[in-house]
Amino acid sequence: MPTARLTVDPGFRIGAVDRRLFGSFVEHMGRSVYTGVFEPDHPAADEDGFRTDVLDLVRELGVTLVRYPGGNFVSNYRWEDGVGPADRRPTRLDLAWRSVESNAFGLNEFMAWAAKAGIEPMMALNLGTRGTSEALDLLEYTNHPGGTALSDLRRSHGVADPHGVRLWCLGNELDGPWQMGHKTAAEYGRLAAETARAMKRFDPGLELVACGSSNAYVDTFASWEATVLEHTYPFVDYVSLHAYYDPTDRDTDSFLASAAEMDRMIDAVVSTADHVGARLRDRKKIKLSFDEWNVWYQSRFGGEDSLDWQPAPRLIEDVYDVTDAVVVGSLLITLLRHADRVGAACQAQLANVIAPIMTEPGGPAWRQTVFHPFAQTARHARGTVLRVEPDSPVIETERYGEVPALWATATHDEESGEIVLFAVNRDRTSPLALTAGLRPFPGARVVEHLVLADDDPGAVNTADRPDRVRPRPVDGTKNDDGTLTAQLPPVSWSMIRLATR
Numbered sequence: 001m002p003t004a005r006l007t008v009d010p011g012f013r014i015g016a017v018d019r020r021l022f023g024s025f026v027e028h029m030g031r032s033v034y035t036g037v038f039e040p041d042h043p044a045a046d047e048d049g050f051r052t053d054v055l056d057l058v059r060e061l062g063v064t065l066v067r068y069p070g071g072n073f074v075s076n077y078r079w080e081d082g083v084g085p086a087d088r089r090p091t092r093l094d095l096a097w098r099s100v101e102s103n104a105f106g107l108n109e110f111m112a113w114a115a116k117a118g119i120e121p122m123m124a125l126n127l128g129t130r131g132t133s134e135a136l137d138l139l140e141y142t143n144h145p146g147g148t149a150l151s152d153l154r155r156s157h158g159v160a161d162p163h164g165v166r167l168w169c170l171g172n173e174l175d176g177p178w179q180m181g182h183k184t185a186a187e188y189g190r191l192a193a194e195t196a197r198a199m200k201r202f203d204p205g206l207e208l209v210a211c212g213s214s215n216a217y218v219d220t221f222a223s224w225e226a227t228v229l230e231h232t233y234p235f236v237d238y239v240s241l242h243a244y245y246d247p248t249d250r251d252t253d254s255f256l257a258s259a260a261e262m263d264r265m266i267d268a269v270v271s272t273a274d275h276v277g278a279r280l281r282d283r284k285k286i287k288l289s290f291d292e293w294n295v296w297y298q299s300r301f302g303g304e305d306s307l308d309w310q311p312a313p314r315l316i317e318d319v320y321d322v323t324d325a326v327v328v329g330s331l332l333i334t335l336l337r338h339a340d341r342v343g344a345a346c347q348a349q350l351a352n353v354i355a356p357i358m359t360e361p362g363g364p365a366w367r368q369t370v371f372h373p374f375a376q377t378a379r380h381a382r383g384t385v386l387r388v389e390p391d392s393p394v395i396e397t398e399r400y401g402e403v404p405a406l407w408a409t410a411t412h413d414e415e416s417g418e419i420v421l422f423a424v425n426r427d428r429t430s431p432l433a434l435t436a437g438l439r440p441f442p443g444a445r446v447v448e449h450l451v452l453a454d455d456d457p458g459a460v461n462t463a464d465r466p467d468r469v470r471p472r473p474v475d476g477t478k479n480d481d482g483t484l485t486a487q488l489p490p491v492s493w494s495m496i497r498l499a500t501r
């Protein structure tokens with residue numbers, strides 16, 4: 001059996017696991033909001049109209065941060081439409097997704113939902129069709145305690161305390177021609193800089209995210225980031241990255257290597273940001289917010305033009321299989337491997353729209369395959385990410401060349417003493433023997449090895465068989481004299497937990 005080796009050592013620290021890495025995304029798109037998180041007529045709805053079955057799954061998923069309200073939707077959104085008495089809110093056309101928006105769910109509903117879910121909100125501003133003034137209005141409404149027109153308006157809407165949102169996205173994907181209010185890098189850079197400057201005047205403690213490229217394949221990738229950061233560097237804390245990995249062409253070896261591509265993208269954005277910092281002689285380091293990432297069967301999407309002005313249409317409700325879940329697990333490994341620079345990340349999206357949680361209107365909610373690696377990673381990746389440098393057999397892929405069969409990282413929670421290894425075997429036919437050196441942790445013992453794999457890598461979860469695919473415990477993984485040995489099945493994601501006390 002091919003063997004891969006790595007060493008776990010507490011001296012090789014990458015960075016702290018930022019809990020914001022386990023973020024998600026709720027956009028007014030398809031059934032993400034309506035019949036996803038919010039369905040007042042559902043038998044499991046609470047007094048606010050939130051689906052409690054979905055809330056339970058959100059808590060189990062371990063989501064820490066949720067970006068809202070878009071996405072492409074936000075670039076033509078009027079936040080005022082979604083506040084105040086529900087029966088007086090206007091119904092609008094949503095040009096991004098050619099849908100009808102009732103505005104029954106808005107800012108205060110989202111904040112109430114976020115509080116119940118125990119997550120931090122990440123608000124996105126409309127810097128597409130609107131500007132600094134409307135962004136400042138929204139900030140005053142959201143975060144000012146009272147005694148001004150907009151903070152008192154919020155209070156009159158029944159929300160006495162300010163929401164205290166700290167993390168704000170300065171628009172969404174404004175490099176993309178599909179975006180309402182699409183801009184050149186210089187146009188966007190100026191607008192983002194002046195909006196950020198004014199927002200920090202309101203509260204210097206806000207954390208602001210400048211839009212990076214909408215994906216790594218646009219012609220302007222890296223030059224967009226460089227120009228935008230030239231304008232915004234002193235005023236922003238993060239630059240965003242978005243990437244979706246498409247399994248559709250069935251070049252499965254390349255698809256399984258998607259995390260290598262994510263890795264390269266992160267390196268490229270870090271270098272670009274650091275280049276601008278060097279040029280500006282600014283010692284500050286810009287962090288990365290990977291605020292849209294996932295597997296998306298994009299080539300199955302008929303495009304926005306295929307939509308015809310329905311409320312909450314069924315839109316990109318991809319059904320994920322085992323291979324997709326392994327890729328999601330490997331993307332999370334990549335995010336952890338960059339814990340020194342990636343400070344926030346959001347899987348796109350949370351419910352129904354390319355999502356870990358699926359629902360039927362009036363019916364059940366269930367976990368997709370991709371739910372599981374996310375939930376386990378969010379739960380167990382704590383403390384510090386340790387640098388492991390696996391020595392692994394390689395796989396030749398058409399899109400990305402040679403990639404290691406083993407993709408792995410490790411975390412060490414100094415508080416509990418627990419060490420957790422996250423490992424993917426990308427090989428489609430052969431199991432992989434994993435040998436991990438654990439000498440610096442004498443007495444470490446394996447408490448759990450969970451694996452997500454299946455004889456049928458195309459297996460999926462459905463409303464009828466919601467638990468067809470789930471992680472299963474593996475026997476035989478052991479640590480003898482400081483050497484851990486485990487077997488990783490073909491196309492598998494593993495989590496191996498060790499206690500050191």
Ligand SMILES: O=[N+]([O-])c1ccc(O[C@@H]2O[C@@H](CO)[C@H](O)[C@H]2O)cc1
Nearest residue numbers: 027070071072073172173215292348
């Ligand atoms: O590659 N593309 O063609 C492409 C097109 C649109 C696109 O939109 C992003 O993904 C949408 C779904 O999460 C979000 O609303 C938006 O920010 C992301 C990628």
